Amino acid sequence: MYAITIEQNFVATHAVTMPDGQQEKPHHHDWRVRVAVSSHDLDQNNMAIDFIDLKKKLTSILRPISNKILEQLTDFPDSGATAELVAKYIHDSLTQLLPSRVHLDYTEVMEEHNCWARYRPDN
Structure with a gap:
């Protein structure tokens, strides 16, 4: 099994409703995204996937949410x-762009320093 991991940053604003019902004031983060993909086989260039190609795919997903208020986008709840x-969201979007032989293992998002969330499907 071969594995590739990349990181990329984007800036966006959000305002989460807390468990007690209070809503945070809108604030921005310099989000960091880490994605890990794997493949049992290498392509004709002896790569699981080209780093540059993977970064372009991730950039295409981050561009529409960069410098936006996330709750104003239809992909996120109020x-x-x-x-x-x-x-x-990033995981589901990127999965659709990958070659069938490449598996997206997980997506991590760092909202602020040392605060990471990871999404990995149960399969």
Whole structure:
């Protein structure tokens, strides 16, 4: 099994509704995204997937949410774009762009320093 991991950053604003019903004031983060993919086989260039190609795919997903208020986008609920939901959104979006032989193992999102959320499907 071969594994590739990349990281990329984006800036976005969110305001999460807390368990007690209070809503945070909108605030931005310099989000960090880490994705890990794997493949049993290498392609004709002896790569699981080209780093540059994977970064382009991730960039295409982050571009529409960069510098936006996440709750104003249809992909996130009004109650808040938590780090967990952002990780799942990126994971689901990136899965659709990968070659069939490449598996997206997990997506991690760092909302603020040392605060990570990971999404990994149960399969």
